[in-house]
Amino acid sequence: MLIKYPLLVPTFGHGSTSLIVSPYATLASNFFSGLGIYYCSYIQRKILLIIFSIYHIADDFKIKNNFYKYSFTSLFHLAWLKKPLISKCYLTLYHTPRHYLTIYKKKIRVTQQFLIGIGTSLLAIPFLNANLDSKLNNNLGELWFVAPIIAHIIVHSYYNKIMNVTSIIT
Numbered sequence: 001m002l003i004k005y006p007l008l009v010p011t012f013g014h015g016s017t018s019l020i021v022s023p024y025a026t027l028a029s030n031f032f033s034g035l036g037i038y039y040c041s042y043i044q045r046k047i048l049l050i051i052f053s054i055y056h057i058a059d060d061f062k063i064k065n066n067f068y069k070y071s072f073t074s075l076f077h078l079a080w081l082k083k084p085l086i087s088k089c090y091l092t093l094y095h096t097p098r099h100y101l102t103i104y105k106k107k108i109r110v111t112q113q114f115l116i117g118i119g120t121s122l123l124a125i126p127f128l129n130a131n132l133d134s135k136l137n138n139n140l141g142e143l144w145f146v147a148p149i150i151a152h153i154i155v156h157s158y159y160n161k162i163m164n165v166t167s168i169i170t
Contacts, residue, residue: 004128007088013120014099015152017113022159029151037147038140045143048150050077056153060095 003009018026037045054073063069080087103113127133136144 002129003125004131004133007085007092009121009124009128011091011096011121012124013117013122014096015148015156016120017099017103017117018152018155018159020109020112020116022155025158026151026155029154030148033150033154034147037144037150040146042142045141045146049143049146050081052150052153053077056156057095060098 037048040048054070054077057076058069058073061069061072063072080090100114100117104110133145
């Protein structure tokens with residue numbers, strides 16, 4: 001069996017882990033970002049994806065100065081746009097494993113988060129092989145998947161901010 005987008009399959013589920021630790025925020029952010037993206041043009045969706053991605057991926061780098069951090073991440077995204085294979089490899093081999101390592105280190109419902117993340121990625125295989133992504137493109141427009149990506153980034157940022165405040169207090 002040939003898998004569609006095999007390099008990205010491990011990445012698909014990592015955003016679903018927030019359903020375990022922040023279910024209401026995750027569902028609400030998916031709903032509202034879905035509504036917002038639905039009314040955006042293709043170019044607006046692309047711009048939003050790039051901006052949110054730069055913001056999110058910047059967290060992967062331990063650069064203290066925000067100007068340098070976002071400048072570096074912006075240049076990194078230019079490389080992604082020129083060579084999409086770089087983004088696929090980065091997301092699968094660095095960003096997603098780093099996400100799961102963070103889950104492990106925080107020790108909050110680790111098993112449940114791993115199960116939903118890996119399970120969602122595995123569910124993506126038959127979804128993609130049945131070309132349901134193309135059907136969603138036809139119904140919701142190209143780059144429909146920007147909505148759950150934005151939702152993941154919003155909830156991830158919110159959750160990390162809350163966790164950092166909580167760890168300072170305790």
